Amino acid sequence: MKHKVVAMILAGGKGTRLESLTKKTSKPAVSFAAKYRIIDFPLSNCANSGIGVVGVLTQYESTALDAYIGNGEKWGLNGVHCLMTSLAPRQTEQGANWYKGTADAIAQNIDFIDESNPEFVVILSGDHIYKCSYNEMIELHEKTGADATISVIEVDPAEASRFGIMAVNKTDRIVEFQEKPKVPKSNLASMGVYVFSWPVLRKYLIADMKDPKSEHDFGKNIIPNMLNDGKKLQAYRFKGYWRDVGTLASLHEANMDIALDKMELNLYERDANNRIYTEDTYSVPQYVGKRGSITRSIATQGASILGDCDSCVISNGVVIEAGAKCTRAVIMENAIVKKGAVVHNVIIAPGVVIPEDAKINVGGDEVVLIGK
Amino acid sequence: MEKIIGFCNLHDDPHLGQLTTKRPCGVVSFLGRYGLMDFTLSNFSNSHIDRIYVLVKNSVLSVRSHIGNGAIWTNNTRRGFVNLLLNEDGLFNPKFNTDLANLKANFSIDYVDFDYAVIAPSFMLASIDYRPIIAAHEKSGADVTIVYKHINNADEEFHNCDRLKIGADNKVTKIDTNLGRTSEADISLESFIISKKVLRKIVNDVSKVSELFSLREMIKYYVGEEALDVRAYEFEGYVIPMLSLEGYFKHSLDLLNVQNRNKLFSEDWPIYTTTHNTPPALYGRNADVRNSFIANGSIIKGKVENCIISRDVVIEKGAVVKNAILFTRSEIGKDVKVINALIDKGARVSGVNALEGKDGEVLYIKQGAKI
Numbered sequence: 001m002k003h004k005v006v007a008m009i010l011a012g013g014k015g016t017r018l019e020s021l022t023k024k025t026s027k028p029a030v031s032f033a034a035k036y037r038i039i040d041f042p043l044s045n046c047a048n049s050g051i052g053v054v055g056v057l058t059q060y061e062s063t064a065l066d067a068y069i070g071n072g073e074k075w076g077l078n079g080v081h082c083l084m085t086s087l088a089p090r091q092t093e094q095g096a097n098w099y100k101g102t103a104d105a106i107a108q109n110i111d112f113i114d115e116s117n118p119e120f121v122v123i124l125s126g127d128h129i130y131k132c133s134y135n136e137m138i139e140l141h142e143k144t145g146a147d148a149t150i151s152v153i154e155v156d157p158a159e160a161s162r163f164g165i166m167a168v169n170k171t172d173r174i175v176e177f178q179e180k181p182k183v184p185k186s187n188l189a190s191m192g193v194y195v196f197s198w199p200v201l202r203k204y205l206i207a208d209m210k211d212p213k214s215e216h217d218f219g220k221n222i223i224p225n226m227l228n229d230g231k232k233l234q235a236y237r238f239k240g241y242w243r244d245v246g247t248l249a250s251l252h253e254a255n256m257d258i259a260l261d262k263m264e265l266n267l268y269e270r271d272a273n274n275r276i277y278t279e280d281t282y283s284v285p286q287y288v289g290k291r292g293s294i295t296r297s298i299a300t301q302g303a304s305i306l307g308d309c310d311s312c313v314i315s316n317g318v319v320i321e322a323g324a325k326c327t328r329a330v331i332m333e334n335a336i337v338k339k340g341a342v343v344h345n346v347i348i349a350p351g352v353v354i355p356e357d358a359k360i361n362v363g364g365d366e367v368v369l370i371g372k
Numbered sequence: 373m374e375k376i377i378g379f380c381n382l383h384d385d386p387h388l389g390q391l392t393t394k395r396p397c398g399v400v401s402f403l404g405r406y407g408l409m410d411f412t413l414s415n416f417s418n419s420h421i422d423r424i425y426v427l428v429k430n431s432v433l434s435v436r437s438h439i440g441n442g443a444i445w446t447n448n449t450r451r452g453f454v455n456l457l458l459n460e461d462g463l464f465n466p467k468f469n470t471d472l473a474n475l476k477a478n479f480s481i482d483y484v485d486f487d488y489a490v491i492a493p494s495f496m497l498a499s500i501d502y503r504p505i506i507a508a509h510e511k512s513g514a515d516v517t518i519v520y521k522h523i524n525n526a527d528e529e530f531h532n533c534d535r536l537k538i539g540a541d542n543k544v545t546k547i548d549t550n551l552g553r554t555s556e557a558d559i560s561l562e563s564f565i566i567s568k569k570v571l572r573k574i575v576n577d578v579s580k581v582s583e584l585f586s587l588r589e590m591i592k593y594y595v596g597e598e599a600l601d602v603r604a605y606e607f608e609g610y611v612i613p614m615l616s617l618e619g620y621f622k623h624s625l626d627l628l629n630v631q632n633r634n635k636l637f638s639e640d641w642p643i644y645t646t647t648h649n650t651p652p653a654l655y656g657r658n659a660d661v662r663n664s665f666i667a668n669g670s671i672i673k674g675k676v677e678n679c680i681i682s683r684d685v686v687i688e689k690g691a692v693v694k695n696a697i698l699f700t701r702s703e704i705g706k707d708v709k710v711i712n713a714l715i716d717k718g719a720r721v722s723g724v725n726a727l728e729g730k731d732g733e734v735l736y737i738k739q740g741a742k743i
Contacts, residue, residue: 034652035668267651268671270684280444280647284637285405285665285680287628295659300652301405301668314652 003053003081003116005138006198007046008109010102011039011086011126012059017247020371021349026061028126029068030251031332031350033258033267034315035300036278037068038245040075041131042124044276047075049134052082053116056126057105059098062088068279075277087112101216107205118198123218125192129254130242131266131274134195137236141195146234148200148226150174151193153238163189164219166235174233177223188235191242194218200231241265252347252367255313255330259298281316291322307337315350324354346370376423376506377484378416379491380409383429383471384562384586386495389617390736391716396431397614398494399438401699401717403627404667404682406645407438408614409494413454414643417445419502421490422452427474432458444644470586472578481572489571491587492519492563497612499641500563505605509565514603516570516591518544519563521611526550526557530613534560534588536604544602547592561607562588570600610635621714621734624680624697628663650683658689674704699739713737 015027022030028039039056046054054077058065065086071077072084087109089098099105106113106123113121120141122134132151141149152166160181167176167185176185204222208214214221226233241264245251258265267276283302288294292305299305299314307324317334320326324337332350337343340357345364348354349371361368385397392400398409409426416424424445428435435456442454457478462469471491475481488509490502500519509517520536523529530550536558537546550557564587566574574590581593594600610632612623627633637643650669655661660675669684674691682700687693690707698704702715705722712729716739721727724743729735737743 261654261656268654268669275649276651277649282642282644284633284643285403285667286653287630287633288661288664288666290663292662294655294661296657297655298652299655299666 001081001116003083003118005051005120005122005134006053006055006113006116006118007042007051007122007124007134008106008113009039009042009046009054009056009124009126010105010192011056011065012062012099012105013127014060015127015246018251019248019369021248021251021347021369022061023371024061024064026058026065027246029061029065030245031315032129032245032251033255034298034303034313035281036276038129039065039069039126040276040278041129042126043069043072043075043077045130045132045134046122046124047077047277048274049132051122051134052077052079052084053118054082054084055109055112056084056086057099057109058086058088059105062086074279083116085112101214101221102218103205103208103214103222104216106201107209107216110202110205113198113202121196121198121201123192123194123196127246128192128242128244129265130191130238130240131276132193132238132240132242134193137193138195140236141197141234144171144173144234145232146173146195147197147231148223149195149234149236150223151191151238152188152235153191153242154187155189157184157187160184160187160189164192166190168235172235172237174227174235177219177227179219188237190219191238192219192244193238195236200226248347248369249367252328252330252345256311256328259311259313260296283316286314289322292320307339343370374487374506374510375485376419376421376502377486377489378412378419378421378424378502379471379489380412380416380424380426381471381491381493381562381587382409382435383427383469383474384588385429385493386615388614388620390738391617391620391714394431394739395434396429396494398426399431399434400614400620401682402497403624404665404680404698406643408497409435409438410643410645411497411499412492412494413445414641415492415498415500415502416490417447417644418641419490419500420447421502422447423484423486424452424454425479426454426456427471428456428458429469429474430463432456438646440646444646468583470578470584472575472585472587472590473583475571476575476578481568481575486568489566489568490563491566492561495614496561496563497614497636498561498607498609499636499638499643500561500607500609501641502563502565505563505607506565508605509603512542512603513601515567515600516594516602517565517605518591518602519561519565519607520558520604521561521607522556522558524555526559527552527555529619530557530559531615533613533615534562534592536560538604542603542605544595544604547595558604558606560588561611564591565605612636617714617736618734621697625678625695628665628678628680648683653681656689702737716741719743 011028015022077084243254286303289306297312302316306322307320313330315333321339323339330347335348338356399407446452459474535550539545653670656673664679673689686703688706691704699717703720709726713735719741
């Protein structure tokens with residue numbers, strides 16, 4: 001069946017910089033903002049953009065992520081015109097292959113995309129936090145007649161050398177791409193969100209597969225190759241909150257942005273059609289105890305807050321015992337902070353028990369992960 | 373293995389004052405997150421009863437929107453279902469709008485493949501595993517088994533509920549009404565186990581006895597006439613009866629006590645409810661929350677004590693809310709005091725200094741009211 005747009009979400013990365021948080025979980029499945037997982041954001045964006053065909057490319061610890069993705073029902077992506085599946089590496093007539101890079105992951109699933117015979121393919125990253133309707137970007141792509149459109153966000157010029165930077169002309173046509181440049185030519189960073197005209201991308205993917213020198217990466221190979229060939233690459237300027245949560249510090253900071261009600265992500269907008277969807281838990285409502293307190297925080301159902309929490313993110317099933325004190329703490333599902341314990345500037349991994357009277361990172365400026 | 377179907381019976385539910393003028397008891401919000409009928413549906417679901425019918429008396433749309441496609445209570449979504457049965461004729465003839473009339477109109481006993489039916493109301497909140505009860509029913513050879521609870525505060529609770537007199541072999545010898553004159557009583561939880569054959573008999577008999585009779589009244593009649601073998605099965609767990617607005621208010625707030633809460637909820641007996649995709653609750657810099665349930669989607673910037681706060685509620689800075697139940701999407705404006713009150717869905721209180729239910733009375737603010 002023909003679909004105009006197919007979305008492919010790259011979710012195979014290990015996320016080494018998240019240390020033990022990704023020991024048994026892939027990065028996109030790491031929990032975020034008390035009740036979500038990171039991948040809920042691109043998936044909900046697809047759902048809210050009316051994109052029904054979504055392939056999720058998984059590789060590292062794929063079983064748990066595949067199970068979470070299921071048939072897409074959690075995001076409403078199981079309707080009659082929808083087709084959602086996770087695409088882990090598979091054995092084929094040509095043999096068995098791991099995904100050798102982001103481009104190779106898509107290339108190995110050309111058959112999946114061809115089934116929908118789409119005009120456009122949206123390539124997304126499974127580990128970014130943002131709310132975006134991709135329709136506007138697709139419209140721009142159509143209007144400008146581009147071969148590829150890349151979503152960019154303005155970053156602080158001083159930080160620009162950490163990103164893939166796009167230099168553009170007056171009409172926002174991309175003239176040069178610099179991967180983590182020492183001397184950035186602009187402050188427009190690529191968000192790793194691409195719209196491609198499928199016939200064009202398809203050709204480049206097949207050529208890239210045959211290139212023994214290629215790293216099979218969108219940023220390093222596909223985009224530079226297209227630019228070299230004079231293809232039309234357009235920049236789409238995204239306005240709003242966007243974070244790559246690839247490190248412990250950035251994961252913690254993005255969680256704090258929500259707890260401290262910076263509201264840029266707009267999780268609390270009342271428009272029921274623009275929400276972020278996730279797995280439901282069958283837990284009792286959250287309870288704040290007689291001597292508990294909670295300020296500048298977010299907490300979800302199933303949490304028991306009997307101690308003091310300030311600037312915290314409190315997930316499902318978490319217990320903060322009486323007399324415990326948590327500040328700037330991201331506490332993931334089913335973790336327990338025992339009485340008298342004090343934690344500061346921490347990420348507490350799922351299921352971890354902080355023992356009685358433990359003092360962890362008190363006064364510390366750097367975020368500490370407490371893993372199992 | 374026996375084939376079991378479940379009926380969630382909304383016909384015989386009590387009125388909870390103004391809470392149930394526009395909605396049936398079964399969908400009244402509970403603990404900020406549930407509808408009362410979630411307990412019955414989840415009991416079926418956890419007891420592996422996968423074919424569930426809801427006997428709807430009226431306000432079918434609110435029941436429909438609470439249930440959705442029923443998949444959250446269903447194990448196998450192809451074989452299992454939650455179906456709504458509404459006796460449309462009954463809407464024009466309220467006196468005759470009984471559960472049995474509904475069954476007669478909408479349910480083909482011979483067509484549906486089942487051995488036993490479990491029929492339970494929505495207002496008796498408990499975590500009941502029906503599997504041992506069905507086994508006991510089968511073993512006893514009874515026509516009907518009534519699930520009951522032995523209580524020692526019948527003078528204070530369960531008023532006007534059916535009271536059982538139980539003889540040898542758990543035979544029910546008499547059913548009357550608890551008027552609160554004694555403290556000890558065996559109270560019917562109005563959950564019945566009935567075989568296909570007996571259910572067919574009851575539905576057929578009702579036109580000969582009285583078309584006004586409900587299933588509960590028919591069973592009472594059979595016991596009086598000694599026409600059926602009716603047995604009692606004691607449920608030893610915790611039961612919360614929702615019989616009035618005041619009772620609803622008191623029992624809900626009683627669950628803030630963790631001991632009570634742990635009696636009603638147990639970890640291996642989840643209570644399922646519809647999801648609304650609300651974000652986590654957000655607490656502001658000046659939030660001061662004590663002894664309260666807070667549902668997701670709420671934004672709390674003021675003081676909240678001994679409260680149940682439902683989904684998407686907003687409590688502004690400087691507001692003080694005490695001993696109150698706030699329903700979905702209600703809002704308490706800046707510096708407003710709300711004490712001993714039940715604020716129904718979507719109501720907004722902002723233009724006043726204080727709203728207070730005096731002398732133990734619950735102040736009720738109706739759905740959507742702007743104050």
